[in-house]
Amino acid sequence: MIKDVKISSMSVKGEQLVELNQEEFFPLPHPYDNLKEQPGFKKLNDATKEKYQASLDGVMAVGKERPETKEMEEKVVKAFISGLKKLFSKENNWTFLMPLTLSMENCAKCQTCNLDCPVYEGSGFKEIYRPTYRSEILRRMYFKYVKNGNSFFNKFQNSDIEVNWELISRLFELSYRCTLCRRCAQSCPIGVDNALINHELRKIFSMELGWSPKELHEKGTMLQLEVGSTTGMNPLVIKDNMEFIDEDISEKAGIKVETKWDVEGADILLLHNAGEILAWPDNPAAFAIILDAAGISWTMSSELLGYDGVNYGLFYDDVQLARIAMKHLEIAKKLKVKKIVMGECGHESKALGVISDRIFNGAVPREAAMTLLEQIVFSGKIKFNPERNYFPVTLHDPCNLVRSMGIVEPQRRILRYLAPKFREMEPHGNRNYCCGGGSGFAIMSPYNFADWRIQIGGRKKFKQILEAFADCDPRPEFPKYVCAPCSNCKGQLRDLFNFYGAKEKSGLYYAGLVELIVNAMTDVNEKYIDFEAM
Amino acid sequence: MAVFTHGNISIEIDEDGFIEDPSTWNEDVAKALATTEDVFELTPNHWKVIHYLRDYFAKYGIAPMIRQLCKETGFPLKEIYELFPSGPAKGACKVAGLAKPTGCV
Numbered sequence: 001m002i003k004d005v006k007i008s009s010m011s012v013k014g015e016q017l018v019e020l021n022q023e024e025f026f027p028l029p030h031p032y033d034n035l036k037e038q039p040g041f042k043k044l045n046d047a048t049k050e051k052y053q054a055s056l057d058g059v060m061a062v063g064k065e066r067p068e069t070k071e072m073e074e075k076v077v078k079a080f081i082s083g084l085k086k087l088f089s090k091e092n093n094w095t096f097l098m099p100l101t102l103s104m105e106n107c108a109k110c111q112t113c114n115l116d117c118p119v120y121e122g123s124g125f126k127e128i129y130r131p132t133y134r135s136e137i138l139r140r141m142y143f144k145y146v147k148n149g150n151s152f153f154n155k156f157q158n159s160d161i162e163v164n165w166e167l168i169s170r171l172f173e174l175s176y177r178c179t180l181c182r183r184c185a186q187s188c189p190i191g192v193d194n195a196l197i198n199h200e201l202r203k204i205f206s207m208e209l210g211w212s213p214k215e216l217h218e219k220g221t222m223l224q225l226e227v228g229s230t231t232g233m234n235p236l237v238i239k240d241n242m243e244f245i246d247e248d249i250s251e252k253a254g255i256k257v258e259t260k261w262d263v264e265g266a267d268i269l270l271l272h273n274a275g276e277i278l279a280w281p282d283n284p285a286a287f288a289i290i291l292d293a294a295g296i297s298w299t300m301s302s303e304l305l306g307y308d309g310v311n312y313g314l315f316y317d318d319v320q321l322a323r324i325a326m327k328h329l330e331i332a333k334k335l336k337v338k339k340i341v342m343g344e345c346g347h348e349s350k351a352l353g354v355i356s357d358r359i360f361n362g363a364v365p366r367e368a369a370m371t372l373l374e375q376i377v378f379s380g381k382i383k384f385n386p387e388r389n390y391f392p393v394t395l396h397d398p399c400n401l402v403r404s405m406g407i408v409e410p411q412r413r414i415l416r417y418l419a420p421k422f423r424e425m426e427p428h429g430n431r432n433y434c435c436g437g438g439s440g441f442a443i444m445s446p447y448n449f450a451d452w453r454i455q456i457g458g459r460k461k462f463k464q465i466l467e468a469f470a471d472c473d474p475r476p477e478f479p480k481y482v483c484a485p486c487s488n489c490k491g492q493l494r495d496l497f498n499f500y501g502a503k504e505k506s507g508l509y510y511a512g513l514v515e516l517i518v519n520a521m522t523d524v525n526e527k528y529i530d531f532e533a534m
Numbered sequence: 535m536a537v538f539t540h541g542n543i544s545i546e547i548d549e550d551g552f553i554e555d556p557s558t559w560n561e562d563v564a565k566a567l568a569t570t571e572d573v574f575e576l577t578p579n580h581w582k583v584i585h586y587l588r589d590y591f592a593k594y595g596i597a598p599m600i601r602q603l604c605k606e607t608g609f610p611l612k613e614i615y616e617l618f619p620s621g622p623a624k625g626a627c628k629v630a631g632l633a634k635p636t637g638c639v
């Protein structure tokens with residue numbers, strides 16, 4: 001183990017930079033303060049460490065195999081430098097060139113952002129997770145290769161860096177230790193965005209070297225472009241599944257649930273994260289109930305990609321992002337809908353609502369569900385009995401929705417009205433903490449990565465949740481509801497709660513916002529939210 | 535890719551511990567995979583879930599909706615978790631020799 005990790009340590013072959021130790025993570029409140037009651041943190045075996053690049057922190061999210069020859073190593077180095085140069089050219093970086101360049105050149109190294117990073121804090125302040133550590137590596141390469149500063153003066157001013165396979169492969173792992181939550185960007189006094197730098201780093205790996213997590217690429221964007229959905233559902237399966245949901249939930253809710261398909265000229269094309277349909281069917285069904293009760297003309301699309309709003313390209317690759325966004329645009333145009341409404345999914349909302357702006361070029365407006373739901377709930381068209389939600393509720397803010405898009409108030413207004421025991425976490429709104437599953441992590445569990453994302457990535461969030469309910473009866477028979485209007489965040493909360501046994505110990509449950517809305521509707525049978533079945 | 539060995543069983547698994555080739559699955563493989571999920575005895579209830587998952591997978595090429603699994607087998611989600619502690623997707627599908635479910639599920 002290296003004692004004093006520096007930037008230059010990344011290029012040194014062999015020794016692992018950081019050892020993660022559960023005892024060094026900050027303690028969680030009772031009854032989660034006893035490490036012996038928890039499943040532990042899996043260690044990689046020696047054979048795995050031998051075969052793959054695992055010498056960053058003994059964790060693997062992506063697991064890069066060690067090349068066999070020196071030539072192969074050199075090829076990687078060359079490709080990386082070429083990708084780095086492209087990142088700073090107008091022709092090759094149509095999305096983020098300006099903020100990237102500003103972030104590269106203007107960081108004052110004041111380190112204000114460090115303590116705002118839940119990963120850095122959650123790990124027990126490991127040097128490599130400092131938001132500025134990763135950026136500094138890229139910055140040194142930027143001054144060396146992009147600004148061509150091979151002069152003595154540049155080396156003196158910006159510090160040199162040895163670029164080799166060891167550095168690049170460790171950097172690849174390190175680019176998947178940040179959830180892109182952008183809390184650091186918010187705390188920077190001059191607006192340097194270290195999360196963006198990390199995002200751009202992932203782009204070099206994917207777009208120039210073809211290195212990306214299989215969950216996001218092969219089983220993510222590629223699968224979606226091929227069969228229509230990241231879940232593997234083709235158009236026949238999705239219709240079959242929605243038919244099941246319609247029937248099943250009509251019976252439970254005592255109100256007709258009817259998914260609309262391919263209605264030309266509808267006001268709204270509703271685009272869910274397709275994961276909702278497989279894992280949390282109450283959510284899409286609740287949307288159907290609310291939209292019909294409000295008398296809104298809406299439809300879903302059964303065309304390839306038209307029923308999965310996911311766009312993992314947002315996390316790692318601009319070309320994949322654009323391919324998927326263009327399909328979504330095409331489908332909306334073909335159906336002649338007035339606008340697209342994104343379901344309860346943070347990254348989908350950001351990808352379609354903000355980042356795809358130049359692809360859509362004004363053609364079809366997009367709206368995140370929160371604002372539409374606010375309008376509906378306060379329109380007076382639906383009768384509610386908020387007492388039906390008489391259990392403690394707190395709100396988890398999905399980073400993409402809140403910090404990145406500024407959609408903060410609508411979901412709170414709804415909760416203040418419909419959930420009498422609503423309480424905020426601290427901090428919240430655009431100062432929220434990431435669930436730890438951001439930027440695609442929630443669906444990544446290879447090797448021992450799940451232990452990392454649960455115990456380090458999601459540590460702050462779990463503590464916040466427990467503290468939000470500190471005044472409640474702690475017994476599990478008194479359910480406590482974490483409202484998380486995002487599929488990715490829900491997947492992470494499920495893993496967090498399962499890991500710590502939080503349902504059994506404290507009665508912690510999670511689900512979305514629309515379920516709470518429908519649970520309060522007087523036209524719907526009681527107990528739309530059925531804790532017994534969750 | 536790694537090889538998982540348990541008793542006489544030796545099969546290829548991926549980084550998540552899921553079977554690499556679902557067609558190499560059989561009931562002995564299920565018993566072996568179950569040990570990785572801390573399930574040391576497969577009861578008739580386990581088999582009911584496993585067989586439903588396999589039949590659905592053979593027909594549609596993906597795992598069924600969780601709600602459908604609960605309804606068709608008659609086990610509420612809570613019981614599925616009791617049978618397979620990592621849950622329907624990461625636990626039951628793994629033992630049933632399905633490919634790892636993809637997307638935000």
